[in-house]
Amino acid sequence: MQNWLPSPYRPGNGIDPPYLGDREEQIEAVRAFLKDAHNPRNVLITGLRGVGKTVLLNHLQGEAEGLGWLVIDREFSEPDVEPLAFANALLTDVNRALRRLSLSTRLKDRAANLLQAAIDVVGALTVSYGEFKVSVDTRRRRPGPHRRLDDDLKEAFTHIGELCRKSEYRGIVLRYDEFHVIREHPGSPTLSALLSATSAVQQHGLPLMLMLCGLPPVVDNLARSKSYSERMFTTLVLGNLRPPEDRAALVDPATRLGRRFADEVVDAVMIDSGGYPFFIQVYGDALWNGSHGETIQIADLRRLRPRILATLDAGFFRARYVRASPNERKLMRNIASFGESATIEQLQEASGRRNNEIQPTISALIAKGLVYRPERARIGFTAPMFGAFLQRTPD
Numbered sequence: 001m002q003n004w005l006p007s008p009y010r011p012g013n014g015i016d017p018p019y020l021g022d023r024e025e026q027i028e029a030v031r032a033f034l035k036d037a038h039n040p041r042n043v044l045i046t047g048l049r050g051v052g053k054t055v056l057l058n059h060l061q062g063e064a065e066g067l068g069w070l071v072i073d074r075e076f077s078e079p080d081v082e083p084l085a086f087a088n089a090l091l092t093d094v095n096r097a098l099r100r101l102s103l104s105t106r107l108k109d110r111a112a113n114l115l116q117a118a119i120d121v122v123g124a125l126t127v128s129y130g131e132f133k134v135s136v137d138t139r140r141r142r143p144g145p146h147r148r149l150d151d152d153l154k155e156a157f158t159h160i161g162e163l164c165r166k167s168e169y170r171g172i173v174l175r176y177d178e179f180h181v182i183r184e185h186p187g188s189p190t191l192s193a194l195l196s197a198t199s200a201v202q203q204h205g206l207p208l209m210l211m212l213c214g215l216p217p218v219v220d221n222l223a224r225s226k227s228y229s230e231r232m233f234t235t236l237v238l239g240n241l242r243p244p245e246d247r248a249a250l251v252d253p254a255t256r257l258g259r260r261f262a263d264e265v266v267d268a269v270m271i272d273s274g275g276y277p278f279f280i281q282v283y284g285d286a287l288w289n290g291s292h293g294e295t296i297q298i299a300d301l302r303r304l305r306p307r308i309l310a311t312l313d314a315g316f317f318r319a320r321y322v323r324a325s326p327n328e329r330k331l332m333r334n335i336a337s338f339g340e341s342a343t344i345e346q347l348q349e350a351s352g353r354r355n356n357e358i359q360p361t362i363s364a365l366i367a368k369g370l371v372y373r374p375e376r377a378r379i380g381f382t383a384p385m386f387g388a389f390l391q392r393t394p395d
């Protein structure tokens, strides 16, 4: 029996897949932006959990760095939504950028004064936002008590942008993942400050670019904080992999290591996964590890599928299910009785409740990312095979 190399598949969170399927369009588009630093553009990546947002973001980061941009990256989390924490995060990032720039020999030679001036200004800003963790060598003190975050950011971004221009960097990219957690706080601007500062420095042609990434609510959060945000961003909406790239994502990594899948296996995995990138990795990994032949056969899939589903049930599906309240679970079960989606009319019949009674539950489920509206008056599960999971799982 031949010993195959370890599985090339990468089920997980933000882990680079062995074959990046169906993302060439998006990469092409952003590459064009990155080549034109005089006309800075912003990118917003959105889509449901597990469609490959972080993976794409990482690739774009690589493209940006390859083209000479200075990339500052961050993954936001719930505590960062507090205005002070948000301000701190951004000013910390400006400082990180400054530190990287201060290593630039070109800047040291040609603009040492400018660099020190920027360090003084930005350092003073950061200190003024309290409990700041990075030590900054600043000669200036807090610049007055009633500064606003948008003014401060604008000042900091302007310095960074100008320094980038004089350095060997083409510009700076702020690469922010999980950005859907950031919402505007009434009374203390956070998001709107970032957007207005960015827009102001971009209007002066300074090479600063935002690359934001998050679950679908990110779109609304941005729009609500600044009405012009939709004009500021090119939005890349990611979905499941489309044929033939869905098949390639499964087949290609195996081929490269000398194995193949019988066509029926590929067909069946495409049906189960719906082209959902995370599931393609899960199936590929289980099939690779659980079989021995050079060709992975349909008998292998039949044998392994119950175990794959049991693992998904206990982890992936269960984790989603427990996020729903008892009332929300009932509605999801109503949907599941019709398959992977149901019309509002069907749900009214199945639940015996009126439209205005079920709408709040639907809104709550949408906010939790468990269901979405694939078309008018229809509700579907955001995860493939979630309906089938509910049907095989008692309460």
Ligand SMILES: Nc1ncnc2c1ncn2[C@@H]1O[C@H](COP(=O)(O)OP(=O)(O)O)[C@@H](O)[C@H]1O
Residues within 6 Å of the ligand: 010, 011, 012, 013, 014, 015, 016, 017, 018, 019, 020, 021, 022, 023, 047, 048, 049, 050, 051, 052, 053, 054, 055, 056, 241, 249, 277, 278, 279, 280, 281
């Ligand atoms: N374009 C792709 N082709 C194949 N697999 C992918 C692709 N994008 C992501 N994946 C895989 O899908 C899973 C989820 O990716 P991730 O970027 O974490 O999703 P998200 O950030 O949208 O939740 C990972 O296992 C990753 O390797």
Ligand SMILES: [Mg+2]
Residues within 6 Å of the ligand: 014, 053, 054, 055, 177
């Ligand atoms: Mg992610």
